[in-house]
Amino acid sequence: MKQAAAQGNIQAVHMTGKDRRNTLWKRVRREKWMFILLTPGLLYFLLFKYVPMWGVLLAFKDYQPFLGFIKSEWVGLEHFRVFFANPEFTMLLSNTLLLSLYNLIFFFPAPIILALLLNEVRVAFFKRFVQTLVYVPHFISMVIVASLTYVFLTTEGGVVNEFLFQQTGSKTDFLTSPDWFRPIIIIQTIWKECGWGTIIFLAALAGVDMEQYEAAIMDGANRWKQTWHITLPSIRSTIVILLILRMGNILDNGFEQIYLLLNPLNRHVAEVFDTYVYMVGITQGAFSYSTAVGLFKSIVGVVLVMGTNWLAKRFGESGLY
The missing domain is CATH 1.10.3720.10 (MetI-like)
Incomplete structure (x- = not known):
């Protein structure tokens, strides 16, 4: 049993990136309904919590509405x-x-x-x-x-x-x-x-x-x-x-x-x-x-x-x- 466990650990160490991706997709297909259930919550946090964080860069700019976010002058701190x-x-x-x-x-x-x-x-x-x-x-x-x-x-x-x-x-x-x-x-x-x-x-x-x-x-x-x-x-x-x-x-x-x-x-x-x-x-x-x-x-x-x-x-x- 110990030899089998050690062999499994060696296989896990030598698993390639492609193998890991295949394992991940197998898990997604196996538990697809769970991931579908998670989707609305993930989208909420992505759209309303993480994407707006890009706006904190406004604190380091002299924002002028007619220039827009990109063209406004960078003023640092x-x-x-x-x-x-x-x-x-x-x-x-x-x-x-x-x-x-x-x-x-x-x-x-x-x-x-x-x-x-x-x-x-x-x-x-x-x-x-x-x-x-x-x-x-x-x-x-x-x-x-x-x-x-x-x-x-x-x-x-x-x-x-x-x-x-x-x-x-x-x-x-x-x-x-x-x-x-x-x-x-x-x-x-x-x-x-x-x-x-x-x-x-x-x-x-x-x-x-x-x-x-x-x-x-x-x-x-x-x-x-x-x-x-x-x-x-x-x-x-x-x-x-x-x-x-x-x-x-x-x-x-x-x-x-x-x-x-x-x-x-x-x-x-x-x-x-x-x-x-x-x-x-x-x-x-x-x-x-x-x-x-x-x-x-x-x-x-x-x-x-x-x-x-x-x-x-x-x-x-x-x-x-």
């Missing part, structure tokens, strides 16, 4: 130098990082906590009802969310301000106050996306071995100890993977949500890279400059994903790759 020297760069970076940090602290654990609470519910009807209730906000447009925020917080008849006026005799201008901008954004995010984020964690919780809970009960462990020593370690890999993916979007705060609450009075705390790219690229026509800003965001995201994945592996987790 000039747009990046201008961007980093811009006095607004520090403001944009700090605003973006602060919002992302608040999301990591307050929003990222929220679906985990909600999933743990739902997992403890034993009445099936009530559990399904609550799940449906917390899933619904995900499907509401951010424009509607901003409108609801306005209805609740505006000083002209807003529900919250009317209540405050009855209790204290004064009103608070939440929508234009720089101090209230970030809390409002975080509350909106939690309300809209927390329920939808529980889906992955509930699926992970469904795979936890129930025998571990039975053994813990026999040892006298209460629900808190069961959660800490069994439930959380069982879904730790899922939490780590989602955290790694989250780090890739550390500079992406969502354009629509920020833009709808942005105004001249809170701009110095509300302006982030996403809104800045829109203002400069669309309204001012600086296509190459805005592309450079977007490319900077993407590079930072890739570095953070790779760095977080490396740290996860250093601490014994599987990571993304």
Whole structure:
């Protein structure tokens, strides 16, 4: 048997390129329906993810629409130098990082906590009802969310301000106050996306071995100890993977949500890279400059994903790759 295995390895080493191609085509013919099933997904990523990447070259050109992409002047890293020297760069970076940090602290654990609470519910009807209730906000447009925020917080008849006026005799201008901008954004995010984020964690919780809970009960462990020593370690890999993916979007705060609450009075705390790219690229026509800003965001995201994945592996987790 060992001789046969060794002979097979020798044949594999000496296999020519033509033989490998023949083997590949045999596999394609044998599993043709599987490859046909993969075709729409592959075409989607090819046409909408990889082909548009050619457009990042715009960041290294002084793009002029009447000259076209090819004939526009090549300027190298000039747009990046201008961007980093811009006095607004520090403001944009700090605003973006602060919002992302608040999301990591307050929003990222929220679906985990909600999933743990739902997992403890034993009445099936009530559990399904609550799940449906917390899933619904995900499907509401951010424009509607901003409108609801306005209805609740505006000083002209807003529900919250009317209540405050009855209790204290004064009103608070939440929508234009720089101090209230970030809390409002975080509350909106939690309300809209927390329920939808529980889906992955509930699926992970469904795979936890129930025998571990039975053994813990026999040892006298209460629900808190069961959660800490069994439930959380069982879904730790899922939490780590989602955290790694989250780090890739550390500079992406969502354009629509920020833009709808942005105004001249809170701009110095509300302006982030996403809104800045829109203002400069669309309204001012600086296509190459805005592309450079977007490319900077993407590079930072890739570095953070790779760095977080490396740290996860250093601490014994599987990571993304």
